[in-house]
Amino acid sequence: MTNRFQNYSIRQIHNGIKNEEFTSEEYVSYIIDRIEKKDEKINAFITVDKEKALENAKNIDKKIRDKEKIGILAGVVMGIKDNISTIDLKTTCASLMLSDYYPPYDATVVKRLKENGVIIIGKLNMDEFGMGSTTEYSIIGPTKNPWNLDYVAGGSSGGSAASVASGECTASLGSDTGGSVRCPASFCSVVGLKPTYGLVSRYGLVSYANSLEQIGPVGRSVSDVSTLLKIISGYDEKDNTTISSDYTEYDDLDLKETDQIISDLNKNKPFKIGLLQDLTNKADKEVSQYVYRSIDLLKENHLECDETDINSTEYALPSYYTIASAEASSNLARYDNIRYGFELNPEGYEWNSYYSDSRSRFGSEVKRRIFVGTYVLSSGYYGKYYMKAQKAKSMIKHELKTLFQEYDILVLPTVPILPFKIGEKIDDPLKMYLTDIYTVIANLAGIPAISLPVGFSGGLPVGIQLMADEFKEKNLLAVSTILERMVNIKKYADVF
Ligand code: GLN
Numbered sequence: 271m272t273n274r275f276q277n278y279s280i281r282q283i284h285n286g287i288k289n290e291e292f293t294s295e296e297y298v299s300y301i302i303d304r305i306e307k308k309d310e311k312i313n314a315f316i317t318v319d320k321e322k323a324l325e326n327a328k329n330i331d332k333k334i335r336d337k338e339k340i341g342i343l344a345g346v347v348m349g350i351k352d353n354i355s356t357i358d359l360k361t362t363c364a365s366l367m368l369s370d371y372y373p374p375y376d377a378t379v380v381k382r383l384k385e386n387g388v389i390i391i392g393k394l395n396m397d398e399f400g401m402g403s404t405t406e407y408s409i410i411g412p413t414k415n416p417w418n419l420d421y422v423a424g425g426s427s428g429g430s431a432a433s434v435a436s437g438e439c440t441a442s443l444g445s446d447t448g449g450s451v452r453c454p455a456s457f458c459s460v461v462g463l464k465p466t467y468g469l470v471s472r473y474g475l476v477s478y479a480n481s482l483e484q485i486g487p488v489g490r491s492v493s494d495v496s497t498l499l500k501i502i503s504g505y506d507e508k509d510n511t512t513i514s515s516d517y518t519e520y521d522d523l524d525l526k527e528t529d530q531i532i533s534d535l536n537k538n539k540p541f542k543i544g545l546l547q548d549l550t551n552k553a554d555k556e557v558s559q560y561v562y563r564s565i566d567l568l569k570e571n572h573l574e575c576d577e578t579d580i581n582s583t584e585y586a587l588p589s590y591y592t593i594a595s596a597e598a599s600s601n602l603a604r605y606d607n608i609r610y611g612f613e614l615n616p617e618g619y620e621w622n623s624y625y626s627d628s629r630s631r632f633g634s635e636v637k638r639r640i641f642v643g644t645y646v647l648s649s650g651y652y653g654k655y656y657m658k659a660q661k662a663k664s665m666i667k668h669e670l671k672t673l674f675q676e677y678d679i680l681v682l683p684t685v686p687i688l689p690f691k692i693g694e695k696i697d698d699p700l701k702m703y704l705t706d707i708y709t710v711i712a713n714l715a716g717i718p719a720i721s722l723p724v725g726f727s728g729g730l731p732v733g734i735q736l737m738a739d740e741f742k743e744k745n746l747l748a749v750s751t752i753l754e755r756m757v758n759i760k761k762y763a764d765v766f
Pocket residue numbers: 400401402403425426445446447448449450451478594706
């Protein structure tokens with residue numbers, strides 16, 4: 271039986287509550303019921319905060335009854351990836367190291383969501399510290415794909431994508447260091463955006479590789495993702511990499527006719543879309559055929575599309591894993607159980623074993639990254655690996671900058687393969703890393719990229735990726751809106 275709240279968008283929730291068609295408490299109760307029914311199978315949540323969510327909902331309902339002003343996101347129920355700090359709500363990074371950590375403050379993004387009336391329902395599963403592509407490396411075990419429970423949900427923000435796809439929350443936040451929002455969005459048939467580096471504050475995000483990562487919204491529509499981006503983006507005095515500008519003004523694209531959106535795009539000069547042909551052709555056929563179909567749909571809408579390529583992409587994956595591991599080894603050095611970490615009674619320990627016992631609490635993938643990162647930063651190898659990776663990063667950034675002088679949007683698959691079975695790649699790190707081959711490009715270049723659901727193959731979702739030049743989120747969201755209308759794909763998994 272379908273529930274009337276099923277698949278409600280942010281706008282529908284806001285209007286419904288504001289116009290007293292239903293109460294915030296009713297909606298939250300529906301979500302809680304949904305989590306209770308679904309999450310045993312999906313495993314998207316590490317922590318669920320029912321009491322607080324209900325309390326917040328009742329407060330919103332009271333405000334409405336008292337005719338007080340409510341935020342534009344009032345009553346929207348969101349899950350937050352468990353590496354984004356939430357005051358007094360456990361934030362574990364899916365790691366034994368932080369299994370009992372209650373942050374004393376909210377991340378800026380969380381603060382902004384709360385100020386606008388969002389109700390946080392809980393914290394979402396992920397690969398430990400964001401390292402992984404499947405959400406299998408977690409202390410609570412893998413998040414399952416809501417379209418087929420034998421398959422991975424993608425990662426590292428698997429909980430963020432699976433919870434939205436299975437209707438366990440309205441929308442969520444993930445973090446994307448090398449694809450962690452886009453890969454699970456693609457695998458779970460939802461929309462996921464990695465913003466331009468510096469558009470969204472990272473204050474309160476537990477660092478993995480801070481020169482590459484951004485917090486990004488996940489939702490069941492482009493419109494929901496744009497609404498959230500508008501709220502979480504912009505200058506933050508607590509993160510001096512954030513920009514102060516009006517890049518964060520997005521129109522209400524969902525209220526515009528497609529023709530209007532297209533004419534706005536073509537306003538100053540003919541808008542041009544480039545298909546990254548070589549990368550698309552190298553993907554599995556089930557995936558590439560959807561990319562070609564999407565290009566046809568855009569052409570049908572009189573958008574100019576032609577084929578192009580990036581030459582330096584072969585360096586993307588090795589340079590990403592070199593830089594990400596180097597930063598991880600440095601960022602994670604603080605978890606030594608002296609400054610940060612779980613509590614281990616020092617009695618009876620001598621220094622070395624106390625330190626190594628503490629550090630051994632990291633999972634195998636995190637340890638692997640720390641080893642690799644320490645190695646590529648060591649004095650004998652720094653020039654050979656780390657410096658080289660930085661050079662490759664600059665080369666990729668430069669090539670993309672040049673390409674964006676000609677093209678407004680570049681199109682390619684999000685992930686070159688379909689979702690795979692749980693356990694299939696867990697013992698082969700290199701195969702696992704290859705999952706990220708098309709997503710790391712945007713992180714190295716610092717540009718925005720979105721994953722949109724475009725179809726299913728054998729019951730498993732397929733996603734397409736669009737990239738734009740720095741701070742051109744507006745264009746990215748506009749083209750995504752058009753494509754979304756054309757493909758009209760299912761984003762709500764009610765399979766189990
Ligand atoms: N899979 C990539 C990694 O393990 C990306 C992770 C992420 O974006 N947080 O590094």
